[in-house]
Amino acid sequence: MSKQQLHIVKIGGNIINNSELLSSFLKDFSELKGLKILVHGGGKKATELANSIGLEPKMVNGRRITDEANLEIVTMVYAGLLNKNIVAELQQNNCNALGLSGTDANCILAHKRIVKDIDYGFAGDIDAVNTNAINVFLQNEIIPVFCAISHDKKGQLLNTNADTIASELAIGLSNLYDVSLVYTFEKNGVLLTIEDEDSVIEDIDSKKYETLKSDNIIADGMLPKMENCFHALSKGVSKVIIGNPTVISNQNQKFTTLTL
Numbered sequence: 001m002s003k004q005q006l007h008i009v010k011i012g013g014n015i016i017n018n019s020e021l022l023s024s025f026l027k028d029f030s031e032l033k034g035l036k037i038l039v040h041g042g043g044k045k046a047t048e049l050a051n052s053i054g055l056e057p058k059m060v061n062g063r064r065i066t067d068e069a070n071l072e073i074v075t076m077v078y079a080g081l082l083n084k085n086i087v088a089e090l091q092q093n094n095c096n097a098l099g100l101s102g103t104d105a106n107c108i109l110a111h112k113r114i115v116k117d118i119d120y121g122f123a124g125d126i127d128a129v130n131t132n133a134i135n136v137f138l139q140n141e142i143i144p145v146f147c148a149i150s151h152d153k154k155g156q157l158l159n160t161n162a163d164t165i166a167s168e169l170a171i172g173l174s175n176l177y178d179v180s181l182v183y184t185f186e187k188n189g190v191l192l193t194i195e196d197e198d199s200v201i202e203d204i205d206s207k208k209y210e211t212l213k214s215d216n217i218i219a220d221g222m223l224p225k226m227e228n229c230f231h232a233l234s235k236g237v238s239k240v241i242i243g244n245p246t247v248i249s250n251q252n253q254k255f256t257t258l259t260l
């Protein structure tokens with residue numbers, strides 16, 4: 001028997017910081033048919049709050065150096081302010097959302113990221129996704145909304161890149177569902193020329209990715225995002241696309257499709 005379809009949609013921090021774009025996306029997401037999960041970032045908002053109290057968070061290889069003070073900030077911003085406001089707006093749109101961090105129902109188990117020469121503090125790398133618990137929500141028409149906080153089951157919360165949360169959820173749930181993973185952010189997809197929104201590269205496989213990388217066409221946050229895409233495809237996720245938030249509702253919107 002073929003598997004049921006599941007859409008996992010990730011929304012980036014620059015969209016979350018724009019209330020009009022966010023509202024429009026949440027309306028479209030509410031209208032998306034079938035089983036679905038939303039994952040949100042919020043790095044921009046967390047940096048703004050940190051700056052307002054005199055902290056200057058550092059990012060290394062797309063990950064926040066998360067000391068104790070920054071862990072408090074990201075927990076308040078991701079699991080509190082942003083997650084609850086997103087859920088409230090989805091509820092307003094008659095989408096029965098449930099806001100979750102990775103510690104709720106033990107959904108996302110992680111360990112403190114250990115890398116030689118870089119102390120990431122309380123940043124987490126994912127070990128396991130509790131697909132049984134998430135499946136209970138999905139099968140009861142409850143729409144999980146995940147923020148970028150995981151835990152180690154020893155009482156420690158950990159800050160985890162939201163793109164990685166989305167890809168690991170997609171990989172874990174691929175055992176049960178035919179999963180499409182959609183990364184949405186403020187641009188129209190992976191662009192050949194970053195200033196030109198019409199220059200969407202519609203198909204990228206791993207070979208083309210290597211060329212685009214060495215030609216410096218892909219840089220910054222797009223590098224870890226695409227690594228997550230290829231990892232998801234290699235672990236059983238059916239479809240991975242990158243595009244702007246309207247891609248979930250507008251058939252004519254261009255986007256980038258990733259293949260292995």
Ligand SMILES: Nc1ncnc2c1ncn2[C@@H]1O[C@H](COP(=O)(O)OP(=O)(O)O)[C@@H](O)[C@H]1O
Pocket residue numbers: 011012013014015041184185186187189190191192194217218219220221222223225
């Ligand atoms: N070729 C490219 N096409 C599109 N975006 C790119 C490209 N190369 C680098 N980027 C950068 O990657 C960023 C997206 O990564 P990131 O900020 O991590 O996204 P998110 O908001 O989803 O977390 C874009 O804002 C853009 O500046």
Ligand SMILES: CC(=O)N[C@@H](CCC(=O)OP(=O)(O)O)C(=O)O
Pocket residue numbers: 011012013014040041042043044046062063064074123124148159160161162163
């Ligand atoms: C460890 C780590 O880097 N966590 C990310 C989590 C938020 C995130 O990924 O947000 P965007 O999707 O908006 O970038 C951070 O704190 O920035």
